[in-house]
Amino acid sequence: MRTQLDCIPCLIRQALDAARLTSRDPALHEGILRDMLRWTSGMDLSQPPPLMGQRIHRRLRALTGLEDPYRHAKEEQNRLGALLLAEAGAGAAGDPLERALRLAVAGNVIDLGVSGSLTESDVRAALGQALAQPLTGDLREFRRQADRARTILYLADNAGEIVFDRVLVAALAPARVVVAVRGGPVLNDATLADARAARMHEVAEVVDNGSDAPGTLLSDCSAAFRRLYAQADLVVAKGQGNFETLSRERKNICFLFKAKCPVIAEHAGVPLGAHVLWRARSRPGREA
Amino acid sequence: MRTQLDCIPCLIRQALDAARLTSRDPALHEGILRDMLRWTSGMDLSQPPPLMGQRIHRRLRALTGLEDPYRHAKEEQNRLGALLLAEAGAGAAGDPLERALRLAVAGNVIDLGVSGSLTESDVRAALGQALAQPLTGDLREFRRQADRARTILYLADNAGEIVFDRVLVAALAPARVVVAVRGGPVLNDATLADARAARMHEVAEVVDNGSDAPGTLLSDCSAAFRRLYAQADLVVAKGQGNFETLSRERKNICFLFKAKCPVIAEHAGVPLGAHVLWRARSRPGREA
Numbered sequence: 124m125r126t127q128l129d130c131i132p133c134l135i136r137q138a139l140d141a142a143r144l145t146s147r148d149p150a151l152h153e154g155i156l157r158d159m160l161r162w163t164s165g166m167d168l169s170q171p172p173p174l175m176g177q178r179i180h181r182r183l184r185a186l187t188g189l190e191d192p193y194r195h196a197k198e199e200q201n202r203l204g205a206l207l208l209a210e211a212g213a214g215a216a217g218d219p220l221e222r223a224l225r226l227a228v229a230g231n232v233i234d235l236g237v238s239g240s241l242t243e244s245d246v247r248a249a250l251g252q253a254l255a256q257p258l259t260g261d262l263r264e265f266r267r268q269a270d271r272a273r274t275i276l277y278l279a280d281n282a283g284e285i286v287f288d289r290v291l292v293a294a295l296a297p298a299r300v301v302v303a304v305r306g307g308p309v310l311n312d313a314t315l316a317d318a319r320a321a322r323m324h325e326v327a328e329v330v331d332n333g334s335d336a337p338g339t340l341l342s343d344c345s346a347a348f349r350r351l352y353a354q355a356d357l358v359v360a361k362g363q364g365n366f367e368t369l370s371r372e373r374k375n376i377c378f379l380f381k382a383k384c385p386v387i388a389e390h391a392g393v394p395l396g397a398h399v400l401w402r403a404r405s406r407p408g409r410e411a
Numbered sequence: 412m413r414t415q416l417d418c419i420p421c422l423i424r425q426a427l428d429a430a431r432l433t434s435r436d437p438a439l440h441e442g443i444l445r446d447m448l449r450w451t452s453g454m455d456l457s458q459p460p461p462l463m464g465q466r467i468h469r470r471l472r473a474l475t476g477l478e479d480p481y482r483h484a485k486e487e488q489n490r491l492g493a494l495l496l497a498e499a500g501a502g503a504a505g506d507p508l509e510r511a512l513r514l515a516v517a518g519n520v521i522d523l524g525v526s527g528s529l530t531e532s533d534v535r536a537a538l539g540q541a542l543a544q545p546l547t548g549d550l551r552e553f554r555r556q557a558d559r560a561r562t563i564l565y566l567a568d569n570a571g572e573i574v575f576d577r578v579l580v581a582a583l584a585p586a587r588v589v590v591a592v593r594g595g596p597v598l599n600d601a602t603l604a605d606a607r608a609a610r611m612h613e614v615a616e617v618v619d620n621g622s623d624a625p626g627t628l629l630s631d632c633s634a635a636f637r638r639l640y641a642q643a644d645l646v647v648a649k650g651q652g653n654f655e656t657l658s659r660e661r662k663n664i665c666f667l668f669k670a671k672c673p674v675i676a677e678h679a680g681v682p683l684g685a686h687v688l689w690r691a692r693s694r695p696g697r698e699a
Binding site for chain 1: 416419421423440448452
């Protein structure tokens with residue numbers, strides 16, 4: 124997905140929020156903001172928005188000297204995810220795959236990293252709502268693709284959310300699934316440490332993609348990851364960042380995300396706030 | 412008021428909105444956005460935000476070749492203002508000065524220029540609410556200052572709103588009042604044409620301030636206006652733009668505005684959305 128003009132003020136706002144979450148130094152906040160304004164003034168808009176996210180967070184890590192500024196927040200999210208999953212698990216009924224899908228998309232609601240100010244009860248309420256919300260997309264087609272695939276590459280998104288992903292991975296006959304997380308810390312995106320915290324390795328093989336972008340910029344990923352990607356019969360991609368970076372790919376990808384942003388909702392052709400199951404191949408010829 | 416870091420993403424968003432309101436050319440939208448990003452990356456944050464507003468709208472006028480891109484919108488606002496004032500006038504009761512003050516601040520709600528998408532019934536509803544809302548500020552002190560002043564300089568804000576300003580000017584014993592509008596078109600701010608449309612000249616002397624900033628940047632105003640300003644016993648300044656540019660002045664100024672922005676609400680020490688009557692002198696020593 125190209126970066127839209129509407130993404131720019133939002134990226135500037137995100138840079139400022141991220142600077143404030145990682146440091147209390149107003150001079151650092153101003154410095155990051157000015158860097159960001161200069162970078163975006165010459166930005167190649169044919170690139171997806173996560174490219175700028177990668178750049179912001181690299182600079183933030185360099186300026187603060189913190190290797191993983193969101194480590195504590197991510198641990199908190201993993202803990203909260205596990206707690207809420209245990210609560211949601213009680214009394215589960217209905218089709219297991221559909222329930223697992225709903226849980227995985229609902230997990231995308233736990234986006235503490237961005238606002239930083241959600242309370243446990245906020246998240247619990249949001250998750251309750253999310254589990255009741257219908258999925259926008261073709262569940263039968265997802266099931267058919269999943270039944271057919273000999274190998275599935277599952278692209279995780281955030282910490283906390285990855286706890287819920289484990290349920291879906293387990294429901295997908297996980298011997299054929301490889302789960303990929305980010306190759307380095309960026310925002311509250313899940314890395315190998317979060318996969319371990321979520322006990323993902325107990326159900327499937329886990330790898331990192333070699334890249335610290337908040338999405339999947341294939342050209343920035345490791346050769347090993349790109350091979351896995353090329354060989355997978357089906358890719359399941361979680362979250363907006365993976366959608367933004369892979370929606371143009373001619374590959375059998377099922378995107379699972381909550382459409383939190385109007386630009387992405389429009390690009391996907393779904394209502395804002397929808398819980399989406401979106402297939403790239405189902406829209407041939409679409410310059411997505 | 413200094414430009415805050417939070418103002419920057421908002422200014423970028425406003426530039427994009429203004430570009431879309433004035434032109435349908437996506438290349439122009441992108442050009443203005445890139446200009447704005449470059450300018451703000453090196454911006455002197457000790458200057459108030461309207462300085463950047465002035466710059467954006469000068470560039471927009473140059474690129475579109477339109478001398479006054481908001482002319483039509485402003486005519487519509489003046490027409491709507493007159494219609495709604497006539498409706499609000501029926502059944503008026505209570506203290507005339509307080510009612511006139513409320514009307515003048517309520518007029519600040521008619522800010523079509525920014526969103527461009529308000530309907531007549533939206534504005535009617537907003538105005539009804541606004542008239543019922545209490546003023547945050549010292550009405551008695553305003554009355555005392557107004558009683559004492561031999562000369563009053565009234566700084567108008569937007570088209571449409573200026574129709575309501577006429578009621579307050581008339582209530583202030585207008586022989587001693589001079590009303591100043593912007594010296595050139597900028598956004599939907601009132602100019603001489605709007606003062607005429609509002610029949611302001613029937614109640615008081617009207618001048619323009621010689622500047623095309625969406626506020627009152629004294630150094631950018633004409634010498635004649637600055638003399639009027641220096642000699643006025645009391646300045647009544649309408650709207651956020653005038654507050655942003657004059658809140659630091661050591662001058663007897665009553666600001667009248669609706670606090671539509673969180674940065675301004677915090678700067679003024681009032682709740683977001685408040686209808687404010689704010690005096691600079693009542694806060695001596697405050698670096699505003």
